[in-house]
Amino acid sequence: MSDDILTHVRALRAYARSLCGTAADAEDLVQETLLRAIEKADSYQPGTHMRAWLFTIMRNKFFTDVKKAARERTGSGDCASTQPSVPAGQEWHLRHQELRVALNEMPLHYREAIVLVAVIGESYLDAARILDCDIGTIKSRVNRARNILRRALEPEHND
Template sequence: MTAIDFSTMVQGVAQSLRPAAMNLTRDADDAKDLVQETLLKALNNPDKFKTGTNLKAWLYTIMRNTFINNYNKITKRSSNIDSAEYLQYLNADENYITQNKGSATFVMNDINQAISKLNEEHRTPFMMYYVGYKYLEIAEKLQIPIGTVKNRIHIARKELKQMLKVYQQEA
């Protein structure tokens, strides 16, 4: 079958596709688009049509599959949450966020209590490091070796971690 013969046959059946397209889309413009897309796919792929089979059924199958594919694309696109609406909260100023300062107060009280329970030889280097002193500066101020400073800070951290393990987040 030549391309002209195939094209003539497809155009002859094209009118019968419109009611089915309208039934699928429920919109006149969408139905016209669906028929046009169906005819375009059919005319671009004449080699996929088997001569002697039902041309009308083949075109209906193309139209139905096209409709389903388009529908799936649309529903997939619209089912994604529009994250732009929620992104404003990530970059919001502190003015827009209401926080309960009570829980922070409890946490800070627990931290301060835990620090006060540390042995003095561990607490002093730890607090100096916490406020911004470097290891070498702490060693010079306390007149102890830098290795001892590092060890005492490490022990203080370890003890604090143990005392405050109720605040550790589970992985």
């Protein structure tokens, strides 16, 4: 089972980045997900879609942590220590930052759908299973997320 889990680490990292605000938080979420998957290995049913199982574990862990953090406010999200000390000058880096901001400002249900389908490459059907909703809902969310990103990243074309 461990070989199968390791083949999904890259996709887990991408999904975690879409859920979390920082790379460090995303990496922690991936580690927690892998640990939880190993602990719950006996509940995995061979022949089912392992990536969807892992994403479900990650999503549940993320929302549990969000609820916990809401009860335990420990610091400010705009703390200076989390900001880069020297911004990169490359245009690609700036566009990437714009994309990250647009994704983070997007409602979570749209962000999850677009990342699963467009970034990680999950099918609409698998994304629907992971997010526990209808396939039509996923298609609608992905379409709306694309429109939100288009408006955020190409404001000159918004007439």
